[in-house]
Amino acid sequence: MESYTCMSVLYAPTLKEDPVDAEIASHRLLTRGAMIRKVAAGVYSFLPLGSIVLRKIEDIVRDEMNAVGSQEILMPALQPSELWHESGRWDDYGPELMRLSDRHDRGFCLGPTHEELVTSIMRNELRSYRELPKSVFQIQVKFRDEIRPRFGLLRGREFIMKDAYSFHSSQESLQEHYDDMARAYGNICVRCGLEYRPVEADSGQIGGKVTIEFMALADAGEAELVYCDCGFASNTEVAQGKACPTGYLADHQEKIHTPGVSTIAALAAFLNVDESATVKALVGIDENESPYLLFVPGDHEVNEIKISHVVKGFRLADDAELTRFGLVKGYIGPVGIPEGIHCIADESLKSLERWVVGANEPDYHLVGARLGEDFEILEWADLITAQSGDRCPDCGAPLRIARGIEVSQVFQLGEKYSRAMNATYTDESGEDRPFLMGCYGVGVSRTMAAIVEQHNDENGMIWPISVCPGEVIVIPLSVGDATVFPAAETIASELAARGIQTVLDDRDERAGVKFADADLIGWPYQIICGKRGVTEGVAEIKDRATGEKISVPIDEVVAKAIELVIEAHAALGNLIEE
């Protein structure tokens, strides 16, 4: 029979003070609430309570994977370098790949992801189109030597990930499984109690709309997204927001003296116009060291990911290179540019008739420079990072901006790995063809942090019932009392017997300590047994999320608590286990 857990036995060293190195709520509270402990930068241990939560998230993920027909496997974290040489990523992945050698000096890495490994498994024994499609997943530790690990579990160097991979013989089959996975990922977010948005994201080299990121909305998130009520949502890295440059009313091009005005902010202030009236110029260099001049609306930032899709090997030029190209820092414009410099302007500037730009000589700008007369732009592209107020590409309404935590991503890989690693199957006509692949990742430990980011208050964490470290904590306020403690024990054991995950705070602590710990750790329901109440035959049930306390006759407390727990599960779409 199920039993309850005693706080006196549980290893849950809560902290009274905030850890100094924790900047965000999840890091702070997970540490204080005895869920995690830091081992090294970006490396954490999970204590018993954290471990319970982690396992519950994993089980939700596992359940959703099984539901879409993916099969659980377990691959090694330690991977031979040969596989990575085959795919080309030994050289491409960069210093984020944790590399090591064995005693024979053979190269290995600790897997940051498992495309190579899973492809090498499948290519040997998955031979016929008749056996396709196949989908497998694992829940496992991943290693990435991040430039700068930070924010506790949000960006670690070692973290827990669910990664799934699918193999197909047709685009239709891949698309179908990809759609199933995307639905499953939405379910995972809902069941974990996360407010999220599926967003368009960078699809890397492959192009096309073949990836979706699932973002948990949170100010602490490292990613930025723009979204619209019409349902559009996109990572600002790729968002096709439409900027609205305002331009400058002038009949003719006019050269004006602007001494010392070398930034957009200063220029806008000098002319007493909005920054959106100006045009910002940037100088870049491609992989052949050829110079490029880029023009974007003054109130927008350029987006290197987008530019790199237009200009191969793009990087910004430094001051010395600027001078070498004959350009004047702070006063660059499209009129009278030196020979041999290729110009590209952001598409939003196409409709802008009169530009405010640098005059290509020190301390002078041009206002009212006329596109098509005073200068020409031959190439147009989307170069800017979307921002709040830009127009939705789907419906034209102003976009709003939010921050998010990327908790998961689905991706159509196509033949990228199967081709590089010669992983083929035999099709109906007897020909060998590379697999079409998809990969699908969930940051499990990151999801745990994201949940805390969304569910906390000044007293601590507030776990959704689906992922809580225990559904009910029973708190006898005086352990030594001959009526209170036995009453609490009875409640706890009856709850446990009915399948409710129950903790009994049997510590000989003062009421304040127990309340503070219960709120900090964030059990969804607290059953409080005090001397006065028990004598009168009642106990209290406190809802951690709302703070509401209700008084319930002692002989009805168990039934009431079970009712609340079941309701809470139902609200998240999770079925309670018997």
Added chain:
RNA sequence: CGGGAUGUGGCGCAGUUUGGUAGCGCGCUGCGUUCGGGACGCAGAGGCCGCAGGUUCAAAUCCUGUCAUCCCGACCA
């Protein structure tokens, strides 16, 4: 990788300027009083002052090196 900062009992910090052999709060142990929102009193335990060199009669303190951790940046002319 560049800039900034910090390493002192389990945790959070002071002490470093002006070298003299380590202190405070929390926690921990014991006893007593308390007991519905992080109690109080008394008595205790616990520290190669990140590590390695150097200067000095003497180093937590000064110098050099090194390691670790945190913050900012690593595109926005």
